[in-house]
Amino acid sequence: xxxxxxxxxxxxxxxxxxxxxxxxxxxxxxxxxxxxxxxxxxxxxxxxxxxxxxxxxxxxxxxxxxxxxxxxxxxxxxxxxxxxxxxxxxxxxxxxxxxxxxxxxxxxxxxxxxxxxxxxxxxxxxxxxxxxxxxxxxxxxxxxxxxxxxxxxxxxxxxxxxxxxxxxxxxxxxxxxxxxxxxxxxxxxxxxxxxxxxxxxxxxxxxxxxxxxxxxxxxxxxxxxxxxxxxxxxxxxxxxxxxxxxxxxxxxxxxxxxxxx
Amino acid sequence: xxxxxxxxxxxxxxxxxxxxxxxxxxxxxxxxxxxxxxxxxxxxxxxxxxxxxxxxxxxxxxxxxxxxxxxxxxxxxxxxxxxxxxxxxxxxxxxxxxxxxxxxxxxxxxxxxxxxxxxxxxxxxxxx
Numbered sequence: 253x254x255x256x257x258x259x260x261x262x263x264x265x266x267x268x269x270x271x272x273x274x275x276x277x278x279x280x281x282x283x284x285x286x287x288x289x290x291x292x293x294x295x296x297x298x299x300x301x302x303x304x305x306x307x308x309x310x311x312x313x314x315x316x317x318x319x320x321x322x323x324x325x326x327x328x329x330x331x332x333x334x335x336x337x338x339x340x341x342x343x344x345x346x347x348x349x350x351x352x353x354x355x356x357x358x359x360x361x362x363x364x365x366x367x368x369x370x371x372x373x374x375x376x377x378x379x380x381x382x383x384x385x386x387x388x389x390x391x392x393x394x395x396x397x398x399x400x401x402x403x404x405x406x407x408x409x410x411x412x413x414x415x416x417x418x419x420x421x422x423x424x425x426x427x428x429x430x431x432x433x434x435x436x437x438x439x440x441x442x443x444x445x446x447x448x449x450x451x452x453x454x455x456x457x458x459x460x461x462x463x464x465x466x467x468x469x470x471x472x473x474x475x476x477x478x479x480x481x482x483x484x485x486x487x488x489x490x491x492x493x494x495x496x497x498x499x500x501x502x503x504x505x506x507x508x509x510x511x512x513x
Numbered sequence: 514x515x516x517x518x519x520x521x522x523x524x525x526x527x528x529x530x531x532x533x534x535x536x537x538x539x540x541x542x543x544x545x546x547x548x549x550x551x552x553x554x555x556x557x558x559x560x561x562x563x564x565x566x567x568x569x570x571x572x573x574x575x576x577x578x579x580x581x582x583x584x585x586x587x588x589x590x591x592x593x594x595x596x597x598x599x600x601x602x603x604x605x606x607x608x609x610x611x612x613x614x615x616x617x618x619x620x621x622x623x624x625x626x627x628x629x630x631x632x633x634x635x636x637x638x639x640x641x
Contacts, residue, residue: 382519383519383522383523385519386518386519386520386522386523387523389520389523390520390523390524436602439602439603440602442522442525443525470528470530471527471528472528473528473529473530473531473532473533474527474528474529474530474531474532475529475531475532475535475601476529476601477528478532479532479535479536480602482598505533505536508532508533508536509533509536509537512533
């Protein structure tokens with residue numbers, strides 16, 4: 253029944269400490285999770301001390317600084333550095349967020365950085381998101397309108413009000429902050445779709461141009477795929493784009509009840 | 514290691530086309546339990562004493578047994594729905610899970626039947 257032993261590579265060792273350069277006036281400390289599967293060793297937490305003036309504004313700036321001046325083997329994903337690509341999602345001081353838009357001024361003198369919780373780790377701060385993306389693909393996040401042929405002379409039209417309904421849900425950047433903050437997703441991610449995929453499903457269910465709403469609801473009507481959501485609402489709490497996946501899931505549950513009576 | 518595609522793994526066994534009824538029953542029973550629990554607590558507090566004779570006398574009068582039976586059945590039903598989810602959440606071995614779910618179901622039926630039987634026995638004056 254219960255597993256009393258920790259899975260392999262769960263025990264975290266104390267790592268190396270890289271002290272601040274001599275003469276540093278103000279020091280910022282970063283405690284960063286490090287894991288290299290090729291080494292065969294358990295993960296460790298390394299400590300990096302930086303001169304505060306050289307950290308830059310955001311957590312990502314500090315990570316890049318560490319990588320280029322202290323330890324070039326530090327591994328993390330990043331791309332746009334403006335909160336639109338979703339690559340640098342990680343657990344910073346216990347909260348899932350994007351390193352590129354998390355200001356160091358909002359954090360304490362010491363910052364703890366871990367990969368997104370409860371995902372297999374590829375290396376250091378890089379989680380394996382294969383299953384997360386597959387779950388997103390499984391809700392068919394594209395327009396399904398095979399019944400009506402597209403108008404020959406123009407696009408499929410939508411009213412302004414109809415477009416506004418999907419504006420917010422469609423702004424999801426798939427950073428995985430929400431799903432990996434959800435305890436239900438931690439325990440049952442093999443079967444529970446998680447807030448991100450369900451938000452995407454909702455976005456297409458309410459799209460006025462889509463004709464597969466019924467099939468989409470059919471596919472979600474499952475004790476695990478949808479109903480593992482116990483309205484914990486960590487998803488809405490952490491979303492760096494201020495979206496509301498918890499609300500979307502509640503709306504899906506409502507639609508499922510409404511179509512029965 | 515499995516060579517099944519990530520999408521195949523995510524789709525799994527597909528949708529069970531179930532869950533709405535469970536979800537809705539849990540909400541409905543929760544709503545029903547609000548007045549029933551308040552009625553039960555208020556009744557208990559307003560009894561002058563809680564000795565056997567006083568409580569059985571209260572259980573015999575008027576609508577009390579009806580509300581008591583409703584309370585026991587709704588609470589058992591609601592509890593069954595909730596505990597079932599807890600088992601599904603945390604027990605991952607399929608054999609242990611089936612066994613735990615069966616035990617949970619039996620236990621709740623036993624509790625409900627025993628409760629209703631006790632109430633009826635007192636209400637019809639069978640318990641002296």
